[in-house]
Amino acid sequence: MAKISVFVSLLLAIFLLTVKTKNKLANSLFALYLIFFAIDNSGIFIDDNFIKNHFNLEFFRWTICALILPAFYLYVLSVCFADFRLKAKHLWHLIPFIITNAVFLFRLYLLNDGAKMLFYNHRDQSPEMSFLFLVLGLQTILYSIGVFLILKKYRTIYQENYTNPRTSIFKWLFQIAIVLFVLYYLSILKNLVRYANLDFLWIWSNTILQFLVLTVTCWFVLKALNYPELFRGIDSKLLLTKDILSKENENLAEKKENQNDAITNQILMLKQYMIEKEPFLDPSLTIQQLSSQIDIPVRELSILINHHMNQHFFDFVNEHRIQKAMKILKDKSKNQLTVLEILYEVGFNSKSSFNTSFKKYTNLTPTAYRNAS
Incomplete structure (x- = not known):
C-alpha cells in the first residue's frame, strides 16, 4: 500500500510540474507537497541494508516530514488567492526543518557508524525522535489552525464579492484539509502507540493508517484531475x-x-x-x-x-x-x-x-x- 501511495503521489507530482497551466505556482507547491509526502511515506518499505549503508540519508529523510505541512499551507494560499506570490517572509516556514537538521547534525550526522547503528536500533527511546515528534505535533496543531483561518477568510471575501458557484474552491479545499489533518492527528496517536510496547496494536495502527493514506491519495488525485476548474483564486487585497x-x-x-x-x-x-x-x-x-x-x-x-x-x-x-x-x-x-x-x-x-x-x-x-x- 505504501508503494502504491508513493507511486501515485510521484506520478501526479510529475504531471503537475509538466502540464501547461496558468496556475503554475499552485501546481508546483502541490507537487512539492506530494514529493515530500512520498519521501516520508517511502520509509515503510526501504530496505534495512540500504539504511545501514546510508544512515545520514535516512536521518535526513526523517526531517523531510517538517516540510510537508508548510508546502500544503502555501498551496492553500496560492489556490485561494490568485495574486499570491512567494516572498522572503515565507522562508520562516523552513525554521522547524532547519532546527531539526541542526539538532541532528550534532547528535546524529557526525557520529561514527557504530554509534549510528546503536542509535538506529534504539531510536524509539531516543530524545532525538521525541524532539522530532514534538515538532511535528506542534506543526499539525498550528498549521491546521492556519489553514482553516485562511479558508474562513476566503469564504467571507468570496461571498461578499462573487456569485459564480463553480469558481468557489472553498468546499474542495475544506474537504481536503479535513481529511489531511484527520490523518495527521491519527498519525500522532499512532506514534504514541509506539511507546506503549503493544506490538500488535502498533502493527495494526500502521496498517490501517496506511490504507487510509492510500485511499485519500487516490481520491485526491481523481478529484484534482476531474475538476480542474476548482483551481482558481480570488484577489486577497479585497477588503471585508x-x-x-x-x-x-x-x-x-x-x-x-x-x-x-x-x-x-x-x-x-x-x-x-x-x-x-x-x-x-x-x-x-x-x-x-x-x-x-x-x-x-x-x-x-x-x-x-x-x-x-x-x-x-x-x-x-x-x-x-x-x-x-x-x-x-x-x-x-x-x-x-x-x-x-x-x-x-x-x-x-x-x-x-x-x-x-x-x-x-x-x-x-x-x-x-x-x-x-
Whole structure:
C-alpha cells in the first residue's frame, strides 16, 4: 500500500510540474507537497541494508516530514488567492526543518557508524525522535489552525464579492484539509502507540493508517484531475466589509443622518437596476462588474449590500435569480422548459447550487414549486 501511495503521489507530482497551466505556482507547491509526502511515506518499505549503508540519508529523510505541512499551507494560499506570490517572509516556514537538521547534525550526522547503528536500533527511546515528534505535533496543531483561518477568510471575501458557484474552491479545499489533518492527528496517536510496547496494536495502527493514506491519495488525485476548474483564486487585497467600515467609522456618527437618505436612494436604484437590466443573468457576475455598471465605487457598493442591506453579494444576486426562476416556473406558457434549462436561463450554472438556493428561499424544490403553482 505504501508503494502504491508513493507511486501515485510521484506520478501526479510529475504531471503537475509538466502540464501547461496558468496556475503554475499552485501546481508546483502541490507537487512539492506530494514529493515530500512520498519521501516520508517511502520509509515503510526501504530496505534495512540500504539504511545501514546510508544512515545520514535516512536521518535526513526523517526531517523531510517538517516540510510537508508548510508546502500544503502555501498551496492553500496560492489556490485561494490568485495574486499570491512567494516572498522572503515565507522562508520562516523552513525554521522547524532547519532546527531539526541542526539538532541532528550534532547528535546524529557526525557520529561514527557504530554509534549510528546503536542509535538506529534504539531510536524509539531516543530524545532525538521525541524532539522530532514534538515538532511535528506542534506543526499539525498550528498549521491546521492556519489553514482553516485562511479558508474562513476566503469564504467571507468570496461571498461578499462573487456569485459564480463553480469558481468557489472553498468546499474542495475544506474537504481536503479535513481529511489531511484527520490523518495527521491519527498519525500522532499512532506514534504514541509506539511507546506503549503493544506490538500488535502498533502493527495494526500502521496498517490501517496506511490504507487510509492510500485511499485519500487516490481520491485526491481523481478529484484534482476531474475538476480542474476548482483551481482558481480570488484577489486577497479585497477588503471585508467590516474592515472597510472600521477604516471609515471615525466621522460616521456625524455623517449618519445625512447619509440615510442617500443610502435609501442607492438601495432603491440598485434594486430597480437589478429588476430592469437583470445583470444577474451573467453567471460570472462579480461586485466589480456590477459596480462599473451602476457607477457606484466598489467599496460603497460592498458596504451598501453587505452592511446596509445585510446580505452577502452572493446571496443578493442569487435572490434575484431565484425570483426570476419562480416567475418562469409559474408561467404556464413555459411548462416545456426543464428545470435544467431554467437554471441556466436565470444565471446559475450548477444544478446543486440552484436547488440549494431555491429551497433556501421557498422551502420547496423547483419541481415541487412548479407543481404547486
